[in-house]
Amino acid sequence: xxxxxxxxxxxxxxxxxxxxxxxxxxxxxxxxxxxxxxxxxxxxxxxxxxxxxxxxxxxxxxxxxxxxxxxxxxxxxxxxxxxxxxxxxxxxxxxxxxxxxxxxxxxxxxxxxxxxxxxxxxxxxxxxxxxxxxxxxxxxxxxxxxxxxxxxxxxxxxxxxxxxxxxxxxxxxxxxxxxxxxxxxxxxxxxxxxxxxxxxxxxxxxxxxxxxxxxxxxxxxxxxxxxxxxxxxxxxxxxxxxxxxxxxxxxxxxxxxxxxxxx
Amino acid sequence: xxxxxxxxxxxxxxxxxxxxxxxxxxxxxxxxxxxxxxxxxxxxxxxxxxxxxxxxxxxxxxxxxxxxxxxxxxxxxxxxxxxxxxxxxxxxxxxxxxxxxxxxxxxxxxxxxxxxxxxxxxxxxxxxxxxxxxxxxxxxxxxxxxxxxxxxxxxxxxxxxxxxxxxxxxxxxxxxxxxxxxxxxxxxx
Numbered sequence: 001x002x003x004x005x006x007x008x009x010x011x012x013x014x015x016x017x018x019x020x021x022x023x024x025x026x027x028x029x030x031x032x033x034x035x036x037x038x039x040x041x042x043x044x045x046x047x048x049x050x051x052x053x054x055x056x057x058x059x060x061x062x063x064x065x066x067x068x069x070x071x072x073x074x075x076x077x078x079x080x081x082x083x084x085x086x087x088x089x090x091x092x093x094x095x096x097x098x099x100x101x102x103x104x105x106x107x108x109x110x111x112x113x114x115x116x117x118x119x120x121x122x123x124x125x126x127x128x129x130x131x132x133x134x135x136x137x138x139x140x141x142x143x144x145x146x147x148x149x150x151x152x153x154x155x156x157x158x159x160x161x162x163x164x165x166x167x168x169x170x171x172x173x174x175x176x177x178x179x180x181x182x183x184x185x186x187x188x189x190x191x192x193x194x195x196x197x198x199x200x201x202x203x204x205x206x207x208x209x210x211x212x213x214x215x216x217x218x219x220x221x222x223x224x225x226x227x228x229x230x231x232x233x234x235x236x237x238x239x240x241x242x243x244x245x246x247x248x249x250x251x252x253x254x255x256x257x258x259x260x261x262x263x
Numbered sequence: 264x265x266x267x268x269x270x271x272x273x274x275x276x277x278x279x280x281x282x283x284x285x286x287x288x289x290x291x292x293x294x295x296x297x298x299x300x301x302x303x304x305x306x307x308x309x310x311x312x313x314x315x316x317x318x319x320x321x322x323x324x325x326x327x328x329x330x331x332x333x334x335x336x337x338x339x340x341x342x343x344x345x346x347x348x349x350x351x352x353x354x355x356x357x358x359x360x361x362x363x364x365x366x367x368x369x370x371x372x373x374x375x376x377x378x379x380x381x382x383x384x385x386x387x388x389x390x391x392x393x394x395x396x397x398x399x400x401x402x403x404x405x406x407x408x409x410x411x412x413x414x415x416x417x418x419x420x421x422x423x424x425x426x427x428x429x430x431x432x433x434x435x436x437x438x439x440x441x442x443x444x445x446x447x448x449x450x451x452x
Contacts, residue, residue: 018331
């Protein structure tokens with residue numbers, strides 16, 4: 001059965017057949033004398049490209065950025081709305097404080113900006129100290145409050161104090177032939193870092209008798225050996241020119257307050 | 264299979280080449296037709312340019328049409344841009360276009376005296392009668408029906424494209440349909 005069509009539907013169907021009168025009129029237009037100026041040609045071609053390029057679908061990156069922007073705005077509005085209510089604000093702040101109390105970690109280190117060598121050299125120790133509380137933070141002496149020196153001096157070695165001030169103490173040890181055998185240094189954390197040439201250097205880590213982490217530093221082709229350690233209060237450097245590593249360890253293990261040695 | 268970004272790129276390049284080809288082949292003819300009425304080469308090229316832009320907007324539809332419909336589309340678009348330029352000139356000269364002014368000022372529609380013949384059974388004869396009526400109609404109205412019912416442009420798009428108010432387009436569509444009804448009265452089987 002054939003349905004009736006209204007005028008609009010008929011117009012659609014009628015227009016499916018082209019208007020040949022207009023088509024013929026258009027085809028009869030004489031354009032033989034027309035020369036497209038170069039600048040017009042360039043302009044129209046440029047605009048064609050711009051227009052078609054502009055029709056390209058929006059990239060996924062742009063869509064993502066827009067979604068994120070909308071989400072950000074929505075979250076901001078939600079946050080402001082939530083915080084506008086006194087009770088809600090209090091709950092949020094309390095939750096934040098509880099979270100902070102539960103998870104805050106206090107790093108054990110030099111409050112003056114120094115680095116504790118033992119923390120860097122032993123991760124287990126560092127982790128352990130990371131979980132310590134505010135009370136564990138230790139302030140290192142800014143000046144030498146207690147001069148310390150090796151109580152063990154190998155036979156035939158003469159002790160010659162060289163420098164002794166508020167931040168540093170240096171003692172040289174000579175043989176009876178007045179040859180420099182080794183040098184002992186005690187310095188504060190605030191006295192700056194101790195630098196060693198690490199070119200062709202061999203570094204050997206070990207633990208002293210009191211649990212302090214120490215390092216031997218020896219440069220290839222050089223006679224001197226450095227032993228560096230700290231006891232949590234001061235930094236010590238023992239530089240050997242003649243004595244063996246074993247002797248150096250013995251000397252390091254014997255460091256104690258000079259007053260206790262009766263010096 | 265080509266990567267999707269390459270396919271997209273190729274499609275775009277193809278479109279550019281396709282439109283540029285139409286412009287190169289039809290640009291001179293469109294210009295000649297526009298310049299014959301406007302007598303201003305600069306404005307006539309502007310009209311050609313505007314026509315190409317509309318072509319780009321309806322490129323996918325355009326590709327699907329046969330040659331005669333494609334030419335009809337370009338020519339009708341161009342004529343409407345020429346009319347737009349003529350309207351501008353008339354406004355600059357302190358005159359208004361009577362039809363536009365009338366429609367917009369009064370908002371009146373032509374009385375539709377043939378509402379009683381609103382539906383017919385389809386027949387090729389009826390379609391041909393409607394086709395002839397549209398073809399013989401003043402371009403101002405016939406073109407509106409073409410853009411609305413063949414190109415499927417919305418009234419507001421027609422208005423935006425050819426610089427008319429939406430009220431004018433609505434009025435012209437309404438008036439064209441009324442004219443059609445009047446013309447077809449007693450002719451449809």
